[in-house]
Structure formats: structure tokens, C-alpha cells
Amino acid sequence: MYGINxxxxxxxxxxxxxxxxxxVQYPEERVKQHPxxxxxxxxxxxxxxxxxxxxxxxxxxxxxxxxxxxxxxxxAQGDKYRLELFDISINRCMFCGLCVEACPYDALYMGSxxxxxxxxxxxxxxxxxxxRQADKHPSTxxxxxxxxxxxDPRGGRPLxxxxxxxxxxxxxxxxxxxxxxxxxxxxxxxxxxxPVDSSFVEDSPALSASKxxxxxx
Amino acid sequence: xxxxxxxxxVNIGPQHPxxxxxxxxxxxxxxEEILEVExxxxxxxxxxxxxxxxxxxxxIVTLTDRLDxxxxxxxxxxxxxxxxxxxxxxVPQRAKYxxxxxxxxxxxxxxxxxxxxxxxxxxxxxxxxxxxFRSREKILDLFEMLCGARITLSYMRPGGVFxxxxxxxxxxxxxxxxxxxxxxxxxxxxxxxxxxxxxxxRGVSVLPLDLAxxxxxxxxxxxxxxxxxxxxxxxxxxxxxxxxxxxxxxTGGDNYDRFWVRMQEIRQSIRIVRQCVEQIExxxxxxxxxxILRPKPGTESYGRVEASKGELAFYVVxxxxxxxxxxxxxxxxxxxxxxxxxxxxxxxxxxxxxxxGSLDINMGEVDR
Amino acid sequence: MNCVLGSDNxxxxxxxxxxIYEAVGNVLPCGLSYVVAGLAMMMILVNGVLVGAxxxxxxERRLIGRFHNRIGPNRWGPFxxxxxxxxxxKLLTKxxxxxxSADRLLFAIVPVAMLAPVILTMAVVPFAxxxxxxxxxxxxxxxxxxxxxxxxxxxxxxxxxDNRYAMFGASRGVAVLISYEVPVVMSxxxxxxxxxxxxxxxxxxxxxxxxxxxxxxxxxxxxxxxSAELNRTPFDLAEAESELIAGFHTEYSGVxxxxxxxxxxxxxxxxxxxxxxxxxxxxxxxxxxxFGWAWFLLKIGVLAFMFSWVRATLPRLRIDQLLAFAWKFxxxxxxxxxxxxxxxxxxxxxxxxxxxxxxxxxxxxxxFGVAFACLIIFGTLIKEKVRPARLITGDTLSAVEAD
Numbered sequence: 006m007y008g009i010n011x012x013x014x015x016x017x018x019x020x021x022x023x024x025x026x027x028x029v030q031y032p033e034e035r036v037k038q039h040p041x042x043x044x045x046x047x048x049x050x051x052x053x054x055x056x057x058x059x060x061x062x063x064x065x066x067x068x069x070x071x072x073x074x075x076x077x078x079x080x081a082q083g084d085k086y087r088l089e090l091f092d093i094s095i096n097r098c099m100f101c102g103l104c105v106e107a108c109p110y111d112a113l114y115m116g117s118x119x120x121x122x123x124x125x126x127x128x129x130x131x132x133x134x135x136x137r138q139a140d141k142h143p144s145t146x147x148x149x150x151x152x153x154x155x156x157d158p159r160g161g162r163p164l165x166x167x168x169x170x171x172x173x174x175x176x177x178x179x180x181x182x183x184x185x186x187x188x189x190x191x192x193x194x195x196x197x198x199x200p201v202d203s204s205f206v207e208d209s210p211a212l213s214a215s216k217x218x219x220x221x222x
Numbered sequence: 223x224x225x226x227x228x229x230x231x232v233n234i235g236p237q238h239p240x241x242x243x244x245x246x247x248x249x250x251x252x253x254e255e256i257l258e259v260e261x262x263x264x265x266x267x268x269x270x271x272x273x274x275x276x277x278x279x280x281x282i283v284t285l286t287d288r289l290d291x292x293x294x295x296x297x298x299x300x301x302x303x304x305x306x307x308x309x310x311x312x313v314p315q316r317a318k319y320x321x322x323x324x325x326x327x328x329x330x331x332x333x334x335x336x337x338x339x340x341x342x343x344x345x346x347x348x349x350x351x352x353x354x355f356r357s358r359e360k361i362l363d364l365f366e367m368l369c370g371a372r373i374t375l376s377y378m379r380p381g382g383v384f385x386x387x388x389x390x391x392x393x394x395x396x397x398x399x400x401x402x403x404x405x406x407x408x409x410x411x412x413x414x415x416x417x418x419x420x421x422x423x424r425g426v427s428v429l430p431l432d433l434a435x436x437x438x439x440x441x442x443x444x445x446x447x448x449x450x451x452x453x454x455x456x457x458x459x460x461x462x463x464x465x466x467x468x469x470x471x472x473t474g475g476d477n478y479d480r481f482w483v484r485m486q487e488i489r490q491s492i493r494i495v496r497q498c499v500e501q502i503e504x505x506x507x508x509x510x511x512x513x514i515l516r517p518k519p520g521t522e523s524y525g526r527v528e529a530s531k532g533e534l535a536f537y538v539v540x541x542x543x544x545x546x547x548x549x550x551x552x553x554x555x556x557x558x559x560x561x562x563x564x565x566x567x568x569x570x571x572x573x574x575x576x577x578x579g580s581l582d583i584n585m586g587e588v589d590r
Numbered sequence: 591m592n593c594v595l596g597s598d599n600x601x602x603x604x605x606x607x608x609x610i611y612e613a614v615g616n617v618l619p620c621g622l623s624y625v626v627a628g629l630a631m632m633m634i635l636v637n638g639v640l641v642g643a644x645x646x647x648x649x650e651r652r653l654i655g656r657f658h659n660r661i662g663p664n665r666w667g668p669f670x671x672x673x674x675x676x677x678x679x680k681l682l683t684k685x686x687x688x689x690x691s692a693d694r695l696l697f698a699i700v701p702v703a704m705l706a707p708v709i710l711t712m713a714v715v716p717f718a719x720x721x722x723x724x725x726x727x728x729x730x731x732x733x734x735x736x737x738x739x740x741x742x743x744x745x746x747x748x749x750x751x752d753n754r755y756a757m758f759g760a761s762r763g764v765a766v767l768i769s770y771e772v773p774v775v776m777s778x779x780x781x782x783x784x785x786x787x788x789x790x791x792x793x794x795x796x797x798x799x800x801x802x803x804x805x806x807x808x809x810x811x812x813x814x815x816x817s818a819e820l821n822r823t824p825f826d827l828a829e830a831e832s833e834l835i836a837g838f839h840t841e842y843s844g845v846x847x848x849x850x851x852x853x854x855x856x857x858x859x860x861x862x863x864x865x866x867x868x869x870x871x872x873x874x875x876x877x878x879x880x881f882g883w884a885w886f887l888l889k890i891g892v893l894a895f896m897f898s899w900v901r902a903t904l905p906r907l908r909i910d911q912l913l914a915f916a917w918k919f920x921x922x923x924x925x926x927x928x929x930x931x932x933x934x935x936x937x938x939x940x941x942x943x944x945x946x947x948x949x950x951x952x953x954x955x956x957x958f959g960v961a962f963a964c965l966i967i968f969g970t971l972i973k974e975k976v977r978p979a980r981l982i983t984g985d986t987l988s989a990v991e992a993d
Contacts, residue, residue, distance in 0.1 A: 008417060008965070008969070010415040010416050010417055011416055011417050011418070011903075011904065013411050013412070014411065014412045014413060014416055014903050014904070015899065015903050016411075017408050017411050017412040017903075018349060018412065018657045018899065018902050018903045019899070020408075021353075021408070021656075021657060021658070021659045022653075022656045022657050022899075024659055026655070026656070026659055026660045026661045027356050027359075027659050027660065028659075028660040028661055030661070030664075036363075038366070039363075039366045039367045039370070039388075041366070041367065041368075041369065041370040041388065042366060042370050042371075043369075043370035043371050063281070063513070065277055065281035065284050065285070099284060099374060100371065100374075101283075101284040101287075101371075101374070101376045102370065102371075102376070103280065103281060103284065103376075106384070106513070107513060115370065144370065146369075146370040147384070147385065149385075152388060230754060230757075232754045232755070232758075238835065239831060239832055239835060240832040240833070254758070254762075254909055254910075341905065342832055343832045343833075344832075344905040344906060345823055345824070345826065345830065345832060345833075345905045345906025346823075346903075346904070346905045346906075347654065347823060347901055347902060348658060349657060349658055349902050349903060352658035352659060352660065353658075353659070356659060412903075413905075416904075416905065418824055418904055418905045418906075418907060419905055421907070421911060422905065422906075422907065422908055422911070570908060570909065570910070571758065571833055571834075572827075572830070572833050572906070572908045572909065573908065575832055575833050
């Protein structure tokens with residue numbers, strides 16, 4: 006009425022004029038990124054991977070391509086599959102994180118980057134060599150054991166495959182060596198405790214999955 | 223000398239700064255006045271419903287993110303409710319609260335964006351939009367803490383939410399609620415009762431209640447016309463039955479009332495968020511369901527929520543396989559658009575843009 | 591040394607011109623130095639306005655950024671000062687498109703026709719003591735005449751583009767310009783009455799009290815009218831980017847677009863300069879003998895800030911409301927103001943027809959009273975339109991239904 010409310014509006018904008026801007030100068034300064042951030046630069050630990058291709062099956066877009074052959078080098082040590090191909094074409098990836106959720110051995114992690122602009126689509130495919138050689142800064146997305154350690158992928162050191170597992174890595178290694186042992190029941194399945202992650206249950210397809218997508222085009 | 227005039231047909235969109243996505247209106251003008259309106263959409267059709275038939279139940283959550291991409295959380299919620307009904311799964315208490323909380327935060331974010339663009343269409347050069355985005359950014363930061371993403375969240379899963387909130391989420395939420403009160407009050411003072419906004423929007427494009435009901439318009443658009451229909455009250459889902467909140471309604475049914483109802487709903491949403499923070503208790507956040515779901519053959523369910531734009535519902539039919547036999551999305555934006563012609567004819571070009579803004583449509587949801 | 595301007599020459603009053611003329615006259619023949627000095631003045635004027643426009647585009651973007659609580663362009667040069675240069679280079683390298691069905695000649699003339707009045711306006715504005723490029727004795731009239739060329743240019747742009755959005759913008763622009771010309775002229779009459787002259791120099795020297803205080807209503811009307819003519823919010827209907835994409839210059843690109851933008855930003859500056867001269871006592875202030883230009887620039891800066899502030903805060907009016915605002919609000923206001931001023935001048939002036947400073951203060955008091963009364967009256971008249979909404983919750987609604 007009588008322009009009073011407009012005058013109030015003018016005061017509001019004037020007040021904001023004197024405030025510190027809430028935006029940041031992006032390349033120089035960045036907003037704080039939560040460790041759970043689902044980003045590019047997938048982190049993959051070959052040592053933990055069994056080649057079960059759960060991630061590939063669970064990807065809504067089918068952008069993960071895995072080709073395995075029976076291992077010739079160390080079958081005696083229980084190394085059943087050798088990974089020929091592990092391609093993630095991130096040009097179509099929507100970073101939903103379902104592959105990470107599906108991985109039963111905690112071998113695949115989301116990354117924390119978001120700055121992988123490329124000039125051609127071919128360069129947008131992360132292949133197995135790239136995954137092997139990349140600096141491993143895994144995101145804590147769907148990995149409570151990492152979150153408990155307070156790990157921050159943006160600032161923290163690269164993690165070794167022995168540091169990131171849900172269970173002790175010795176167990177994992179023994180299973181890889183071919184020793185059939187009872188899997189320890191995850192703490193979240195013990196009824197008295199509040200479950201931390203209930204997707205990690207026995208009838209999960211990831212565990213029963215044995216079919217390997219063999220032939221690449 | 224008689225002056226010869228003739229009506230002029232103009233294509234507003236699909237490439238137009240304020241059609242809120244790729245929406246096209248073929249409008250016939252007499253001078254500035256609108257004679258005919260023909261809304262044309264489908265430019266953003268991605269076949270979500272068909273895609274859903276090819277994916278398993280958990281994967282579809284990622285598709286629902288992309289329907290109304292400014293309120294992904296509520297889309298997730300509606301879909302998960304449908305699948306839970308299909309499976310007969312009971313959601314843990316904490317998950318219900320987390321869902322309510324995040325859905326209300328998402329409603330705030332969505333309304334802030336709706337209001338911002340509505341006022342942008344009124345010609346404010348983005349000032350309220352920027353103030354709205356300032357608060358929305360903080361909500362997105364909270365979402366990033368919860369699930370690692372800011373827009374396409376995929377936070378919820380059939381049977382709960384994918385993970386509990388991290389420890390630093392709760393202090394951050396408290397901080398946000400504190401800041402938001404100040405920022406929102408600023409926004410209210412800036413624009414809510416601004417004389418120019420009033421003059422521009424009061425009595426413009428009135429949607430009468432009977433037409434609104436007949437066209438099954440829902441959400442703030444319906445409540446601005448005088449009905450207090452809100453699924454959160456009428457058929458409470460998740461934790462809404464334990465929440466104390468009001469449903470703001472107005473009787474005018476004009477552009478201003480639609481804008482005003484949204485502003486008030488933000489306040490109520492914040493109220494709900496506060497109650498969630500008070501009432502939430504530790505516990506499981508996800509029912510023990512497998513990753514691959516197989517509902518019984520022949521079952522069907524209808525999960526509906528009060529989304530930020532109106533009644534959002536997912537109708538899911540199972541044939542016993544790992545993916546639904548059919549999934550139908552009842553998207554509020556599409557149905558709210560059916561009254562476009564009634565709202566626009568007889569008003570001016572400037573009003574047309576503002577009315578479209580006040581309906582707060584989202585083309586991702588309209589075209590699916 | 592040997593070249594001296596005759597005292598009857600109109601340019602004799604312009605100190606700057608005389609200085610250049612005499613300096614050049616040492617080397618060149620008088621006739622040639624007359625031309626050279628003229629060209630030099632032209633260069634100063636054109637470049638001053640264009641550089642000012644570029645600078646203002648940066649200033650406004652920074653200011654609006656801060657009003658939005660963000661930073662604004664700051665990448666190029668210190669504080670982003672070179673941003674206008676970057677924009678210009680970008681626009682120059684862009685393809686200069688002309689629509690196939692456009693009227694090519696008209697289409698090409700428009701940018702120049704828009705820029706010319708902006709620069710021409712600056713010619714009569716004194717930016718320090720005796721430093722107007724041409725001290726016309728009909729300065730006010732000249733400004734009004736020159737600025738109305740813009741409406742022709744806008745309509746030319748709309749017509750030549752053969753684009754319906756452009757046509758919308760152009761017809762809106764012309765309607766607005768024609769409507770707002772009337773209250774603007776009426777409000778200026780009050781100033782002219784007070785100063786007793788149409789020469790801008792005389793207007794400045796007559797402002798012992800800034801006319802902003804003496805003529806608050808005229809100032810408001812003039813400001814509103816100028817905002818409308820400049821296409822700035824809340825009156826930016828001819829461009830209305832959310833409705834008409836870019837209004838009359840939808841089809842312009844490349845260097846033509848750059849010129850139109852320069853004209854728009856330059857117009858804000860020249861209009862500010864005119865307002866400063868007419869209402870804010872121009873270059874006068876403490877030490878104005880030497881620092882008149884500084885006062886002038888400072889006042890322009892304040893006004894430019896105000897323009898940005900308004901642009902950042904207010905929404906846009908609708909076309910019918912905009913025209914109603916001109917005819918039903920601004921025009922009565924300016925007539926009331928003119929009437930009041932005329933009466934006051936009639937009763938307060940002395941025998942020589944001049945007004946003492948004390949008289950100006952008396953008039954300021956009366957005019958503020960009149961302005962306040964007008965605000966109350968007009969505010970009450972539109973009361974019904976701007977009433978706030980009532981909160982009706984579910985409970986009260988069911989109670990209403992039960993009745």
C-alpha cells in the first residue's frame with residue numbers, strides 16, 4: 006500500500022548489496038564436497054574384484070562392459086577369472102551409484118570428481134588400464150566402513166585395496182586363494198543391532214550371479 | 223480510412239526463455255490479447271514408462287528422478303510407496319521419517335524454484351530467483367550429504383531409504399533451518415506484498431473451483447482455488463499422520479493466490495521438517511528386501527503422494543518378473559496443464575507467461 | 591595564437607572548444623583548425639559516451655550481481671573491468687546475421703539511429719563550468735526533440751526484423767515512448783518555470799537549491815518517464831526478455847547488437863546526466879570551479895546506482911497498466927505540479943522576475959506537502975487492487991462450507 010511494500014523490497018535488496026556474496030569463484034575456490042559425493046573417476050580395486058559382473062548387470066543403462074576369461078596364470082591360487090575388459094563409458098553414466106551398491110566385494114567405488122570434460126566420446130570411456138592406474142580416492146557412497154574412518158576423498162590420501170574393505174582383507178584374500186570359509190555374518194544382520202546396510206543379504210543377486218558376459222562385440 | 227487489422231499467430235516456444243522447458247504454445251493474438259491457445263508438448267518425451275518395463279524395480283528409482291527433476295525426492299517417494307504396496311513390505315520407522323523429512327525439504331526447494339521463475343516471468347531480473355536459489359543450494363548440499371547427489375538423487379529404495387543420514391547431516395540441517403527462516407523472511411518482505419506483483423497478478427487468470435475439480439487439477443493450483451485437498455492430510459503416507467501442519471488455501475484462484483499458497487506451503491514444510499527432526503529415532507532405515515524384487519504375478523498397486531506440483535502417482539502392475547509389466551505415471555504437471563486454455567484466453571501476452579509460471583509446470587514430468 | 595573565435599560564434603561559450611581551437615591554430619590555418627577542433631570535440635563526445643556505456647555495462651552487472659548476493663563479472667582485468675572489451679570482441683567476431691525476409695536497409699540503419707540521439711543529447715549537457723559542447727538557449731527543447739528519435743528507431747527495428755516478437759516489442763516501445771513523452775515534458779515545464787530559461791547552463795546556475803527538493807513530484811515523474819523511455823524495469827516492456835525474448839532487437843546479432851546495447855547503456859548515462867543537470871544542480875557543489883566534472887560524475891554515479899537498484903528490485907508492469915500509469919497517474923501528477931509551481935512562482939517572484947533562495951525553500955516545503963497528499967490520494971484509489979490475501983486454512987474453510 007502506498008508503495009510501502011515496494012520500499013521494503015528496496016531495503017531488502019540494499020541489505021543484500023552489503024552482504025558477502027554466497028557464490029564462490031569456482032576454479033579457484035570450491036564449495037565443500039561431502040565424502041558421499043557420487044562422482045566420476047570410478048575407483049576399482051582389481052585385487053578385490055572377482056569378475057562377477059554384478060555391477061554390469063545392475064547398471065540401469067548397461068554402460069559397464071566386462072569380459073573375463075578363465076584364469077590361466079594362477080588357478081591354483083583360486084584366481085578363477087581374468088578380467089580382459091572393464092569399460093565404463095561415463096558419457097552415458099548418470100552416477101546413480103547402483104553398480105557400487107551391487108558390488109558384493111567392495112571392489113568398485115564411486116569417485117569424487119566432476120570435471121572430466123573431453124572433446125570426443127571415445128575419450129569418455131574409462132577402460133581397465135585407466136582404472137588400474139588411476140589414483141584411488143574412493144567416495145564413501147554406500148561404503149559405511151569408509152565413512153566410519155572419516156575418510157575424505159577430496160583431501161585424503163589414495164587408499165590401498167587392503168584399507169577399504171568391509172571385512173578384513175585377510176578373509177578376502179583367503180577366499181580368493183580358494184579356501185571355502187563361512188562368510189562372517191555382517192553386523193547389520195544381527196537383529197539386536199541397528200542394521201547399517203541391509204542390502205547386503207544372502208539372496209542378493211550379486212552373490213548368486215555366476216553368469217559372465219563373455220563375448221564382446 | 224478504416225484500418226485493417228488481423229489476428230496474429232505466434233509460436234511461443236519450444237525455444238522461448240520462459241516456457242519452463244520445451245513447451246510450445248500456438249497462440250493467436252489480437253494485438254496483445256489472446257484469442258486462441260493451443261498447447262503442444264511432447265518435445266521432452268523420453269519414454270519413461272516404456273523404459274520402466276525394461277528395468278528392475280530398483281533401477282526404476284533412477285528413472286523417477288528424471289520426471290520432475292526439481293523434486294526428485296518426492297518422485298522417488300511415490301514410486302517406492304507403490305512398490306512397497308506391491309510387495310507388502312513394511313518400511314522401518316526411521317526410514318519413514320527420513321522420507322518425510324527429505325520430501326518436505328524437496329518441496330521447499332521445488333517451491334522456491336517455482337516461485338523464483340514465476341517472479342522472473344513477472345520481470346524481476348532474477349532477484350527473488352537468486353534468493354530462492356541461495357536457500358535451495360543449501361537444501362541441495364543437505365541432499366549431497368545424504369546420498370551424494372544434488373539433483374538426481376535416487377535416495378529412496380523400495381523398502382526404505384538406501385542409507386541412514388551421516389552424522390554431520392543433523393547439525394547441518396539445524397543450521398539450515400536457522401538460516402532459512404531469515405532468508406525466507408527476506409524473500410517474503412521483498413516480494414510477497416509488492417504492489418506491482420499484486421497489480422499484475424490479482425484477479426488474473428482465475429481458475430474457478432468447479433473447473434479445477436472437474437479437470438482434476440491438484441496441488442497448490444487447486445488449493446489456491448479454494449479446496450483444501452491434500453493427500454498428506456486425506457490419506458497420510460510415511461510419517462505424515464504424526465505431523466501437525468496446516469494446508470494453506472486461498473479462495474481467489476488467480477495467479478497471486480497460487481503464488482501465495484506456495485509461499486505459505488514453504489512455511490508449513492519447514493514446520494514438518496522441524497517435527498521430523500524432533501521425533502526421529504534411531505533404527506533401521508531399510509526393510510530387508512533383496513536387490514532384485516519379484517512381486518507376485520498379477521498384483522498391482524497405486525502409490526500416490528502430494529508432490530510439490532500436485533498429486534503424483536505411480537501405477538505399477540507386476541507379472542511376476544523382475545521388472546514391472548506396466549508402469550503408469552500420473553504426473554500433476556500434465557493434468558494441471560489441461561486448464562491452460564481456460565486460464566489464458568482473453569488475457570494478455572504478459573499474463574500468459576505469468577500464468578504459465580504460476581502453474582509451475584515441469585516439462586520433464588509433462589512429457590515423461 | 592592568431593586564431594580567435596568571434597564573440598558572436600555559438601562555440602565561443604565552450605571553453606574546451608576554444609582551447610583546442612587556439613592550440614591547433616598555432617600550427618594550422620584558422621579554417622582548418624576550426625574543423626580539427628570540431629572533430630576533436632566529436633571524438634571526445636562519441637568516445638566518452640561509448641566508453642562510458644561500456645563501463646556502465648560492467649558497473650551495472652557488478653551492481654546487480656551484488657544485489658543478487660553474487661559476485662558479478664570479475665574475470666577480465668582488475669575487478670573484471672575489461673569485461674566490456676571482452677564482450678565487444680566476442681560480439682565483433684560473431685556472424686552479423688540479417689534475416690532473409692528482413693528489410694535490409696532499415697535493419698542496418700537501426701543501430702546507428704539508436705546510438706545517434708544518445709550521443710547528441712550529451713552535446714548540450716554542461717559537465718563542468720562552461721564546458722557544454724554547445725550551450726544552446728533551447729537546450730531542454732533540444733533534448734526532448736533528440737531523444738524522441740529513439741521511438742522511430744525502435745519501430746524501425748521491429749518492422750525491419752520481420753519477426754513477430756520484434757513487432758510486439760516495437761509496438762509496445764512506441765506506445766510507451768509516446769505516452770511517457772507527455773508527462774516528461776509537463777514535468778520539465780516546472781523546472782523551466784523555476785529557472786526562467788531553457789538553456790541547461792542557466793538551469794544549473796538557477797539551482798541554489800537543487801530542484802530535486804523544490805520539484806519532488808516533477809523529479810519522480812521525470813525519473814519514471816525516463817525509465818520508461820530507457821526500457822528499464824519496471825517499464826522494460828519493449829524488451830521484456832521473459833515475454834518477448836529480446837523485444838525489438840530479437841533478430842540483431844554481432845556488431846549491430848553491440849551498438850544497440852551500447853546505445854541502451856549510453857542512454858542510461860546521458861539520461862542520468864540530464865537528470866543531474868535539471869534536478870541535482872548539475873556540476874555545482876563545493877569547489878565546483880575546478881572539480882565541477884567530479885561532482886557531475888559523482889551525481890551520475892549515484893543515479894546510475896539508483897537505476898540499477900530499481901532494476902534489481904522491481905517486477906515489470908503490464909502494457910495496459912503501464913499506459914494507465916502514464917496517463918492516469920504521472921500526467922495528473924505533473925499537471926498538479928505544474929499548476930502548483932506556476933502559482934508559487936507567480937506569488938513569490940520579485941519584480942525582476944527572479945526567485946530568491948529563501949523562496950525556493952518555501953516552495954520546496956509546499957511541494958513536498960502536495961506530493962504527500964497526492965501519494966495518499968492515489969494510493970487510496972488503487973487500494974482495492976493491492977489488498978493482501980487472507981489465510982484460509984482447512985478448518986475455516988469447512989466452517990464456511992457449513993454455513
